[in-house]
Amino acid sequence: MKEERPQDPLIKSAVSEHRKREQIKAMATPVIWTQEELYEKKVIFTGMRERELLNAFREVRIRILQKSKTDNVVALVSSLAEGGGGTFTAFNLAATFALDRHKTALYVDCNPYNSSAEQYTVTPIEAGLTQYLQDYTVPLKHIIYPSGVERLRVIPSGAGSDSAAEFFNSKRMEVLISEIKTRYPDRFIVLDAPSVQATTEARILSQYCDHALLVVPFGKSTQSDILAGIESVGRDKFSGLIFNH
Amino acid sequence: MDKSFIIDLLKSLKFEAIRFRVWVVLIFIAAAFVPLVVGYFWPNTYTTDAVLYADETNIIEPLLKGRASVTGVDRAKQAQEALYTRRVLEKAAEEAGMIDARSPEDQKAAAVRRLRNGVTVQTEGANNFRVLYSANSPDKAFTVLNSVINVFIQDTARRKREESVGAFNFIDAQVESYRNQLERAEEKLKEFRAQNTDGTEAQVSSRISKLRNDIEMLKLEIQESESRIASLNEQLGQESKYQVAKGEVERLRERRRELRQELDRMLRRYQDSYPDVVSLRQQIQDVDEEIAQIEFSGESYSGDQTTENPLYEDLRKQLSEAEVNLKAQKRRMDSLQKLLEQEYERAERVAANQAQLSELTRDLEVTRNVYNEMLQRKESARLSMTLDVEGQGVNYRIQDPPTFPLEPSGLRYVHFAIAGPFLGFLAPLGLLFVYVFLDPHFRSARAMQQQLPEGVELIGVIPHYHTPLTSRLLRKDMVILVGLSLLAMGAYVALSIFWYDIKN
Numbered sequence: 001m002k003e004e005r006p007q008d009p010l011i012k013s014a015v016s017e018h019r020k021r022e023q024i025k026a027m028a029t030p031v032i033w034t035q036e037e038l039y040e041k042k043v044i045f046t047g048m049r050e051r052e053l054l055n056a057f058r059e060v061r062i063r064i065l066q067k068s069k070t071d072n073v074v075a076l077v078s079s080l081a082e083g084g085g086g087t088f089t090a091f092n093l094a095a096t097f098a099l100d101r102h103k104t105a106l107y108v109d110c111n112p113y114n115s116s117a118e119q120y121t122v123t124p125i126e127a128g129l130t131q132y133l134q135d136y137t138v139p140l141k142h143i144i145y146p147s148g149v150e151r152l153r154v155i156p157s158g159a160g161s162d163s164a165a166e167f168f169n170s171k172r173m174e175v176l177i178s179e180i181k182t183r184y185p186d187r188f189i190v191l192d193a194p195s196v197q198a199t200t201e202a203r204i205l206s207q208y209c210d211h212a213l214l215v216v217p218f219g220k221s222t223q224s225d226i227l228a229g230i231e232s233v234g235r236d237k238f239s240g241l242i243f244n245h
Numbered sequence: 246m247d248k249s250f251i252i253d254l255l256k257s258l259k260f261e262a263i264r265f266r267v268w269v270v271l272i273f274i275a276a277a278f279v280p281l282v283v284g285y286f287w288p289n290t291y292t293t294d295a296v297l298y299a300d301e302t303n304i305i306e307p308l309l310k311g312r313a314s315v316t317g318v319d320r321a322k323q324a325q326e327a328l329y330t331r332r333v334l335e336k337a338a339e340e341a342g343m344i345d346a347r348s349p350e351d352q353k354a355a356a357v358r359r360l361r362n363g364v365t366v367q368t369e370g371a372n373n374f375r376v377l378y379s380a381n382s383p384d385k386a387f388t389v390l391n392s393v394i395n396v397f398i399q400d401t402a403r404r405k406r407e408e409s410v411g412a413f414n415f416i417d418a419q420v421e422s423y424r425n426q427l428e429r430a431e432e433k434l435k436e437f438r439a440q441n442t443d444g445t446e447a448q449v450s451s452r453i454s455k456l457r458n459d460i461e462m463l464k465l466e467i468q469e470s471e472s473r474i475a476s477l478n479e480q481l482g483q484e485s486k487y488q489v490a491k492g493e494v495e496r497l498r499e500r501r502r503e504l505r506q507e508l509d510r511m512l513r514r515y516q517d518s519y520p521d522v523v524s525l526r527q528q529i530q531d532v533d534e535e536i537a538q539i540e541f542s543g544e545s546y547s548g549d550q551t552t553e554n555p556l557y558e559d560l561r562k563q564l565s566e567a568e569v570n571l572k573a574q575k576r577r578m579d580s581l582q583k584l585l586e587q588e589y590e591r592a593e594r595v596a597a598n599q600a601q602l603s604e605l606t607r608d609l610e611v612t613r614n615v616y617n618e619m620l621q622r623k624e625s626a627r628l629s630m631t632l633d634v635e636g637q638g639v640n641y642r643i644q645d646p647p648t649f650p651l652e653p654s655g656l657r658y659v660h661f662a663i664a665g666p667f668l669g670f671l672a673p674l675g676l677l678f679v680y681v682f683l684d685p686h687f688r689s690a691r692a693m694q695q696q697l698p699e700g701v702e703l704i705g706v707i708p709h710y711h712t713p714l715t716s717r718l719l720r721k722d723m724v725i726l727v728g729l730s731l732l733a734m735g736a737y738v739a740l741s742i743f744w745y746d747i748k749n
Binding site: 036039040042044050052053056057059060063064085088089092213216218219220221222223226227230238239240241242243244245 | 686
């Protein structure tokens with residue numbers, strides 16, 4: 001990929017590149033989903049028939065990277081309305097980043113009320129995010145599960161909890177985010193928050209993210225909904241709208 | 246409304262149609278069947294019509310041009326107004342058997358209202374008009390229209406007659422009143438004339454000018470008489486009253502002349518000494534002496550020998566005559582002057598009366614003119630009345646009598662049956678359109694971007710994810726729904742044919 005040149009920084013970067021590749025290779029994926037499974041789970045992949053869909057996600061990825069300073073990006077995805085395809089957009093956005101062989105993505109399901117992470121993991125879930133935040137004995141690697149997509153890992157939300165908002169506001173959550181962010185270089189983290197209209201989680205989670213993205217579902221949001229959503233995630237964190245058909 | 250907006254709208258419609266596909270099909274079926282049911286219970290209407298002709302011309306009109314005005318209740322417009330009157334419609338309803346004379350008022354009013362709504366009048370050309378009536382049964386349409394037209398024609402004729410008679414009576418009354426007025430004016434004028442006998446201004450002025458002429462003439466005569474008297478007086482002064490006695494001297498001188506002539510004759514034959522001559526000479530001397538004596542004494546008249554002078558007498562006679570004449574003339578002058586004064590006074594009176602007189606005369610003239618005109622009008626009205634009474638003049642004729650309607654008209658069961666599927670198709674589409682159009686939720690990224698404030702960025706538009714499974718499910722749904730629709734249409738056709746047979 002990079003030419004070997006005598007300059008120091010270049011050699012350095014080549015060395016780190018190599019290390020990265022090794023690390024990524026080490027991320028063993030037990031099962032890779034077949035095309036049928038991907039279609040069934042509504043996950044994008046290269047070579048799919050709906051090229052427009054793939055290109056649309058790529059477009060979003062490009063726009064996010066343009067706005068970012070580093071390669072380690074934390075993006076919050078929240079839908080404006082209940083059932084507006086927030087999870088679909090968040091997971092596919094993570095999958096889009098994972099398409100790049102040199103990058104990995106982590107999908108964090110922060111929706112403890114209506115979790116949908118089971119369909120994205122290939123091994124049975126034992127503990128999730130809420131368990132990790134509640135129980136200090138749970139190590140981080142226990143809650144990271146592989147998905148059927150290469151280079152894409154999943155942190156499920158875990159068992160439903162009424163006090164999720166308080167957990168998300170805790171110091172441990174902050175530590176968790178910084179840890180998963182720095183664990184791998186070129187890691188893209190997607191926080192899938194519940195819809196901004198119904199809950200306050202998105203508002204709390206927005207403090208940990210670099211970019212807050214709002215999904216506008218087709219025919220479910222008005223102008224005032226959008227403006228209220230932008231206000232709730234904070235104008236400085238808000239990066240853009242994704243219109244989802 | 247640009248192209249992309251329409252494309253967005255159509256896309257949204259498609260999305261929503263797929264989203265509500267079951268409802269769309271259900272509404273389609275319901276909306277298709279509703280008109281069919283309505284059409285099944287829709288009453289048939291039967292319409293019949295008749296063409297009436299407003300006959301303005303007639304045989305008598307040209308004969309009486311300008312003499313009699315034919316009463317003008319004409320044209321379709323007036324006909325329509327006349328036809329819609331309560332009088333005509335109520336009578337027509339009675340004749341058609343909808344009500345009778347004993348029906349309560351509200352029933353009558355309802356019947357009239359029904360007729361007024363049912364009967365329409367259309368103008369056709371200048372003088373033709375068509376009257377239409379619709380009813381639920383052909384029998385009713387036919388009888389009602391017939392009775393409406395009959396009543397209308399009778400009513401128009403009757404009304405026209407009444408109008409003419411009314412007009413005649415009115416003019417008759419007017420003539421009478423003008424006659425009275427004229428008589429009063431004449432009476433007034435007569436009275437005035439009787440009270441003021443001064444005559445006219447012209448008479449007075451001619452009289453005055455005649456008097457003036459007379460006075461002028463008389464003045465001349467008086468001047469003449471006066472100058473005559475003056476000259477007579479002068480002459481009279483020169484003549485003495487008595488004749489002078491100068492006869493003696495004259496006689497003596499005569500004698501002397503004779504003597505002389507004798508002497509001269511004698512002297513031719515005789516000598517002076519001749520005795521006769523001497524004596525003659527002596528005689529002449531004597532006469533001379535006598536003359537000298539008389540002349541010396543100065544007495545021309547000798548004693549009682551004085552006589553009246555005839556010329557003097559004559560002059561005196563003439564003078565007295567002239568004086569008498571002058572006196573008479575002067576008296577006449579006075580009386581003429583007095584007459585002139587009187588005439589002047591009369592002229593003043595006449596002038597004062599003239600204004601009143603001319604007013605009275607004018608009244609009379611005006612009244613007389615109007616009266617004469619009214620008399621003529623009365624005769625015209627009498628002719629018009631006769632025309633109308635005998636059924637001449639303007640008339641309505643039935644050009645095309647009402648026919649018995651065999652086919653129903655207007656909206657029919659067939660129309661509803663045909664319209665059903667179209668309505669069924671349009672109803673869900675219309676509802677979707679209204680929903681998409683009025684719903685404030687965003688259905689297009691473009692519209693959203695346009696409405697959002699500056700700075701709110703749209704970083705992606707994710708199309709719908711058609712997985713093979715969802716596509717297959719959707720296709721299955723579609724097949725089921727289309728099949729359902731076709732089935733419903735089949736049932737629709739069968740039901741509509743079945744009902745059509747029942748209805749006919």
